Amino acid sequence: MRIAVLSGKGGTGKTTVSAGLAAAIGKCQYIDCDVEEPNGALFLHPQIASVSPVEVTVPVVDASKCNSCGRCAGVCQFHAISVVKRKVLMFHELCHHCGACSIACPQNAISETNREIGVVESDEAALFIQGRLHIGEPITIPIIQELKLRMRDDVPAILDCSPGASCTVVQTITGCDYCILVTEPTPFGLHDLKIAVALVRRMDIPFGVVINKAMDGNERMQQYCYDQEITVLMEIPFSRKIAKNYSRGILPVQDCREWQDRFVSLYKAIEGGAAS
Amino acid sequence: MKQVVFISGKGGTGKSTVVASLSRMVLDKMLVDCDVDAPNLHLLVEGERLLETDYFGVRQAMIDPLLCSQCGLCRQTCRFGAIGEDFAVEPMVCEGCGACLLVCPQEAISLRQVKTGQTYVDSTELGTFSHALLDIGAEGSGKLVTEVKKNLEEYKKDEAWVLVDGSPGIGCVVIASITGADAVVAVCEPTLSGKSDLARLLQVAAHFGIPAFVCVNKYDLNSGITKEIEDYCLKTDVPVIGRLQYEPGIVKALQSFQTPVEAGLTHITDEIGRIWSALALALDTEKKDEGGIA
Numbered sequence: 001m002r003i004a005v006l007s008g009k010g011g012t013g014k015t016t017v018s019a020g021l022a023a024a025i026g027k028c029q030y031i032d033c034d035v036e037e038p039n040g041a042l043f044l045h046p047q048i049a050s051v052s053p054v055e056v057t058v059p060v061v062d063a064s065k066c067n068s069c070g071r072c073a074g075v076c077q078f079h080a081i082s083v084v085k086r087k088v089l090m091f092h093e094l095c096h097h098c099g100a101c102s103i104a105c106p107q108n109a110i111s112e113t114n115r116e117i118g119v120v121e122s123d124e125a126a127l128f129i130q131g132r133l134h135i136g137e138p139i140t141i142p143i144i145q146e147l148k149l150r151m152r153d154d155v156p157a158i159l160d161c162s163p164g165a166s167c168t169v170v171q172t173i174t175g176c177d178y179c180i181l182v183t184e185p186t187p188f189g190l191h192d193l194k195i196a197v198a199l200v201r202r203m204d205i206p207f208g209v210v211i212n213k214a215m216d217g218n219e220r221m222q223q224y225c226y227d228q229e230i231t232v233l234m235e236i237p238f239s240r241k242i243a244k245n246y247s248r249g250i251l252p253v254q255d256c257r258e259w260q261d262r263f264v265s266l267y268k269a270i271e272g273g274a275a276s
Numbered sequence: 277m278k279q280v281v282f283i284s285g286k287g288g289t290g291k292s293t294v295v296a297s298l299s300r301m302v303l304d305k306m307l308v309d310c311d312v313d314a315p316n317l318h319l320l321v322e323g324e325r326l327l328e329t330d331y332f333g334v335r336q337a338m339i340d341p342l343l344c345s346q347c348g349l350c351r352q353t354c355r356f357g358a359i360g361e362d363f364a365v366e367p368m369v370c371e372g373c374g375a376c377l378l379v380c381p382q383e384a385i386s387l388r389q390v391k392t393g394q395t396y397v398d399s400t401e402l403g404t405f406s407h408a409l410l411d412i413g414a415e416g417s418g419k420l421v422t423e424v425k426k427n428l429e430e431y432k433k434d435e436a437w438v439l440v441d442g443s444p445g446i447g448c449v450v451i452a453s454i455t456g457a458d459a460v461v462a463v464c465e466p467t468l469s470g471k472s473d474l475a476r477l478l479q480v481a482a483h484f485g486i487p488a489f490v491c492v493n494k495y496d497l498n499s500g501i502t503k504e505i506e507d508y509c510l511k512t513d514v515p516v517i518g519r520l521q522y523e524p525g526i527v528k529a530l531q532s533f534q535t536p537v538e539a540g541l542t543h544i545t546d547e548i549g550r551i552w553s554a555l556a557l558a559l560d561t562e563k564k565d566e567g568g569i570a
Contacts (some may be wrong), residue, residue, distance in 0.1 A: 012288060100374055104378055162445060163444045187319045195314060247500075
């Protein structure tokens with residue numbers, strides 16, 4: 001069972017739900033795919049046993065062979081190369097590692113080298129893995145791909161997504177059996193939930209919604225889910241106590257037996273197919 | 277004209293609430309929402325549409341089956357696995373790099389522009405407002421952000437400020453959002469994750485050489501971590517220009533599409549006003565009127 005937790009809007013409680021689920025059900029794999037701002041470790045306290053670099057291949061030019069013809073810059077779709085004053089400038093952060101420039105070079109002057117854009121960190125048993133993008137790097141997809149290669153088949157996997165609904169989230173939820181959409185009952189939360197719903201529907205992945213920070217005034221959210229025939233899996237109340245515990249790195253499941261039971265039931269409902 | 281980008285690293289820390297409040301308080305400005313995959317500012321800033329255009333942000337390879345001899349060179353060359361058994365291109369996998377087109381002996385492959393979103397410019401009582409919506413699951417969100425900022429150029433009327441609502445994270449969207457900014461204001465919350473995310477975000481701002489300021493939202497939720505954040509900022513030479521208290525009334529106000537300004541939460545809006553004055557002073561504007569606040 002592979003369950004991805006996403007939200008559209010940031011800060012709605014993806015990590016509260018995904019790390020909570022992982023903590024509640026015990027033997028499972030938690031994968032933090034929010035590689036720009038990974039937070040799961042702050043709640044799950046893994047013992048990181050290995051750190052592996054995530055590398056991409058980028059072009060390098062052999063100046064002794066290059067005749068500054070500019071073909072490489074001409075074919076690069078990502079503006080990662082420019083030729084200025086007979087000199088080839090490479091902007092490696094923009095490179096998509098496609099190899100088009102070396103194919104295009106008539107002088108065979110372009111070769112490739114590895115460049116690190118981030119790391120993947122794992123505990124001994126690979127039950128906790130997380131990616132971490134290096135500062136100043138824009139491209140996250142190769143790190144998410146590396147995380148997904150390490151997904152285990154023998155235990156349930158819980159994937160914590162990044163916010164939004166762009167290619168990063170698509171990459172994360174591809175191949176998942178179920179998505180949990182975490183939202184909050186504000187116009188912002190509802191607006192972004194609709195985007196997330198459209199995404200999982202298009203990708204044809206069964207899903208349900210967790211309403212976090214639930215309070216009076218939820219009706220619009222409830223009504224939307226009812227109209228759209230979306231299962232509301234759980235409501236977590238708006239509470240200063242939960243917020244305060246969260247600030248210290250304590251999840252509802254770690255603080256209270258009742259939440260532990262509720263998250264276990266949530267997992268069972270998803271696993272049993274009752275939640276789609 | 278000074279451009280200030282409100283970002284947060286971690287999502288949901290109150291960026292849009294602060295920007296929407298400032299939109300009612302600061303005079304003589306333009307507004308931008310750079311959170312193109314989950315935009316929210318337009319829910320609180322309404323106006324008349326001046327511009328609505330499709331945005332073609334990526335390219336995609338297309339194989340002409342009539343010309344294709346199925347030699348397989350394209351599939352061998354493609355590093356993304358985007359060319360399927362039947363020599364059809366997988367749209368969600370293709371990066372549009374064009375490597376396949378370079379090796380095709382039949383010249384059967386071309387790149388076509390693909391729509392990845394929509395951009396909007398609105399005329400509002402609060403100022404000209406540029407925003408966008410990325411198509412569901414689309415690539416190229418960073419490029420769309422650049423487009424949203426570019427769209428504003430045409431409508432400039434010598435305003436003093438551009439207020440930009442950013443997106444969570446530190447990757448391509450955030451880098452595109454802060455490019456060209458005069459300052460970033462990191463709105464953070466005093467949680468372990470908020471602190472960790474803020475540190476990474478401030479490193480990104482420093483990496484690109486953009487002056488950063490910090491505002492701690494819900495500071496009283498955990499005063500210990502607020503202190504740690506402020507100590508960190510002191511150590512790294514980043515000014516903390518304000519603290520907002522935990523106020524459930526803000527959520528209540530948002531539920532009726534109101535900012536703290538309309539909801540009359542003066543203890544919040546007074547502090548947001550002070551944050552703005554501190555920022556305007558630090559950026560040393562030519563207009564010495566504390567940033568032209570209403």
